Amino acid sequence: MPIKSESTLRVVLYEGDGAAPLDDSFAAMTALLERGYAVTRTTSGGSVAPQTRGSLLVLGKFSDGRAPLAESATADVSVRFHDIAGQDAAGITALVEKERDTTGAAKHGEWKPWFPVIDYDRCTNCMQCLSFCLFGVYGVDDESRIQVQNNDNCKTNCPACSRVCPEAAIMFPKYKAGPINGDLVSSADLQREKMKIDISALLGGDVYSMLRARSEKAQSRFSKERDEGKALAERQKCLVKLAAAGDIPAEVLMSLPSPEEIARRAEEAKAKAAAALAAQRTP
Amino acid sequence: MPKILYCHCQYAQVVPKDVKETVLRKLCESGVAFDAVADLCEMAARRDPALAQLSASGEVKIAACFPRAVKGLFHQCGADLAADKTEVLNMRTLRAEEVVARLAAEDLRVNIPMKGGTIAE
Ligand code: SF4
Ligand code: SF4
Numbered sequence A: 001m002p003i004k005s006e007s008t009l010r011v012v013l014y015e016g017d018g019a020a021p022l023d024d025s026f027a028a029m030t031a032l033l034e035r036g037y038a039v040t041r042t043t044s045g046g047s048v049a050p051q052t053r054g055s056l057l058v059l060g061k062f063s064d065g066r067a068p069l070a071e072s073a074t075a076d077v078s079v080r081f082h083d084i085a086g087q088d089a090a091g092i093t094a095l096v097e098k099e100r101d102t103t104g105a106a107k108h109g110e111w112k113p114w115f116p117v118i119d120y121d122r123c124t125n126c127m128q129c130l131s132f133c134l135f136g137v138y139g140v141d142d143e144s145r146i147q148v149q150n151n152d153n154c155k156t157n158c159p160a161c162s163r164v165c166p167e168a169a170i171m172f173p174k175y176k177a178g179p180i181n182g183d184l185v186s187s188a189d190l191q192r193e194k195m196k197i198d199i200s201a202l203l204g205g206d207v208y209s210m211l212r213a214r215s216e217k218a219q220s221r222f223s224k225e226r227d228e229g230k231a232l233a234e235r236q237k238c239l240v241k242l243a244a245a246g247d248i249p250a251e252v253l254m255s256l257p258s259p260e261e262i263a264r265r266a267e268e269a270k271a272k273a274a275a276a277l278a279a280q281r282t283p
Numbered sequence B: 001m002p003k004i005l006y007c008h009c010q011y012a013q014v015v016p017k018d019v020k021e022t023v024l025r026k027l028c029e030s031g032v033a034f035d036a037v038a039d040l041c042e043m044a045a046r047r048d049p050a051l052a053q054l055s056a057s058g059e060v061k062i063a064a065c066f067p068r069a070v071k072g073l074f075h076q077c078g079a080d081l082a083a084d085k086t087e088v089l090n091m092r093t094l095r096a097e098e099v100v101a102r103l104a105a106e107d108l109r110v111n112i113p114m115k116g117g118t119i120a121e
Helices: A025-034 A087-105 A126-133 A160-164 A192-203 A208-221 A230-247 A251-254 A259-281 B017-030 B041-047 B050-055 B069-076 B096-104
Strands: A010-014 A038-042 A052-061 A079-085 A138-139 A146-148 B003-007 B034-037 B060-064 B084-088
Touching: A010 A025, A025 A038, A025 B017, A025 B034, A052 A087, A079 A087, A087 A251, A126 A138, A126 A160, A126 A259, A138 A259, A160 A259, B003 B017, B017 B034, B017 B050, B017 B096, B041 B050, B050 B069, B060 B069, B060 B096, B084 B096
Parallel strands: A010 A038, A010 A052, A052 A079, B003 B034, B003 B060, B060 B084
Antiparallel strands: A038 B034, A138 A146
């Protein structure tokens, strides 16, 4: 199921006028962040981002133990207050989880946010990424400009499309190394041809026909294999080299669709890219 | 004084844990107001409207990861960061003390790459 465009519940740890400082704001803050919330700490020093819409849950040790009753600041923002005197981090988290259920705010942690991010200062809109990706992550906007559209279709830990981009314009912020992680791009990185040759040499020039061939070979070899554990180990071994060269996780290669489906999706992506390129040429 | 936004990078281990912890602890101890988010990547993927609130609120110092990546994430969400109002502190490469010192400093050292971040040789 695709991730929904939902707002994160913003929790305010209020330590301003009319409230006492929290005993351990670090513990409360850490516990809430680990659950995926956005947490704002307000004090009398400094300012924070405004809230123009969505839900705001304000927690504090209020004077007399009484939280303000205001329910709504504007039509677009709903505000609720809770007194948390005597509560530890676990108690605060439980309270927030309960509130989240009533606000319909986003739930977190079910998906590792792994997806490509395009550096438009580098991108030339060549559409290679779009025609490469089998999973429909990329699309184009109204002006035929490449766009990441389906973030959660991306295969976790697979940075393969960044290797395909001739401009080093595709980043994966959670990748281990530069420039894919967003680090500066060196001229050595820009010798992308080398990287591309490495992959295409291994794959015989066409990533998908190579994958198809491997998958077919693997299927015929391993279908005879009775011991499934051994078959899996063998299959993984044969994918190690391929995975290492493109830095594609073996699990991704293992979970590729059938050869026919790969061919169909590759054609579809290619057609989309061709249409976008044609639209760019038409004034 | 620029606003402060701290990213906890909750769903990956790319920011060293001790750096994250020290920066967050010092922020909490400092008595300063600030915003913290669990994972900017996750919010960007969901096109969370909160990112627009954060990017539209004037001068900001963001403790997260590489400035080029942070810029791209906000852009993907339709919430472009203003290049003349943003300093990104990279917790993947800086020491915790360096990040804390920059967050506490009153001045803003803008550093979002404007031309695709190519290193001049
Ligand atoms: S392959 Fe790179 S340069 Fe080409 S459209 Fe994709 S991101 Fe842009
Ligand atoms: S923006 Fe950087 S620090 Fe924040 S969650 Fe994404 S990768 Fe982690």
